[in-house]
Amino acid sequence: MIGLPFIYAIAGATFAAYALINLFDRTNRKRVGSAAFWGLIALSFIAGNRLGDFGNGLLVIALATIAGLGGIGRSGGATTTPEERRSEAVRRGNRLFLPALIIPGAALIGTLAFRHFPTLVDPKQVTLASLTLGVLIALVAMFLWLRPTPLAPYREGRRLMDSIGWAALLPQMLASLGAVFALAGVGKVVGGIAAQAIPSGSLIGAALAYGLGMVLFTMIMGNAFAAFPVMIAAIGVPLLIQGHHGDPAIVAAVGMLTGFCGTMMTPMAANFNLVPAALLDLRDRYGVIRAQAPTALLLLMVNIGLLYYLGFR
Secondary structure, eight states: OBSHHHHHHHHHHHHHHHHHHHHTOTTOTTHHHHHHHHHHHHHHHHHHHHHHHHHHHHHHHHHHHHHHTTOOOOOOOOOOOHHHHHHHHHHHGGGGGHHHHHHHHHHHHHHHHGGGOTTTBOGGGHHHHHHHHHHHHHHHHHHHHHOOOTTHHHHHHHHHHHHHGGGGGHHHHHHHHHHHHHHTTHHHHHHHHHHHHSOTTOHHHHHHHHHHHHHHHHHHHSOHHHHHHHHIIIIIIIIIIIISOOOHHHHHHHHHHHHHHHHTTOTTOHHHHHHHHHHTTOSSTTHHHHHHHHHHHHHHHHHHHHHHHHTTO
16 A cells, blocks of 8 residues: 555655765765765654654754754756756757646546545545655656656756755744644634634634734744644634634635745745745845735735635535
8 A cells, every 4th residue: 555654765765865976976065964964864754653752853953953063065066057958948848847747737636536546545645645656757757758867866856955955844844843832732822812802703803813823823933834733723623613613624725825825925934935046046035025925915815705705604
């Protein structure tokens, strides 16, 4: 059965390849630190369930130490030149997007199809398994079409990951932070404050507090996955679902979409907003955020409206 062990094994093998390539890359002045960082991530995916809580805690501390001391470096090795990439882009045109489009297409088809084959794919991990298979199918298609060297995808992937650095781990870390906040009872505290501020029985007030709270907590914590456990426990469940009999699926889904509006407006979401600015050599470090903010505010109003009109029929 295809489930989390298969998905983690693929991810772990990929990070292990990045670690080995870095280790033997003498053009990277920090090759040992880079290899150790990506190697530890590979270890967490491959054997994290065997390390136990204490072992995984030590692993996280080691990752933070390497990143905090500036142990991750970028390779100075040769890659394709801008002229070569431009020439290939002109020659192949928009067909270059086909391998990338295979991934979401396979994820959608697999999510719908694999539910009918519970013995083949873990029903709880259908989407992740489909996404992983989509990546593998796209990789095979790329090899058959573009015929790169066997290590080219890993070298280019390593180059991108070295450019992003430790920020690549922010989604996982922040999602974990949200779970910690939820277990610590932060949601109950926020819910108590919200209950005093929202007029009794006001659906629009509760919807506004939920939407704005998702945005605010996302901007503070840097990720909607981290904000969601807090806000669903504080307002989503007690006020919207139980108090106003809202549809749980719509409340949860629209809440997450609303949180992503906060992601578009915060430097805390460094992997989404600051890293692209660095990779594109933008003069304005916050240029991505400034460009996204108007759209984010418009989507915020739309999402609150959708929640109000669709979630409480």
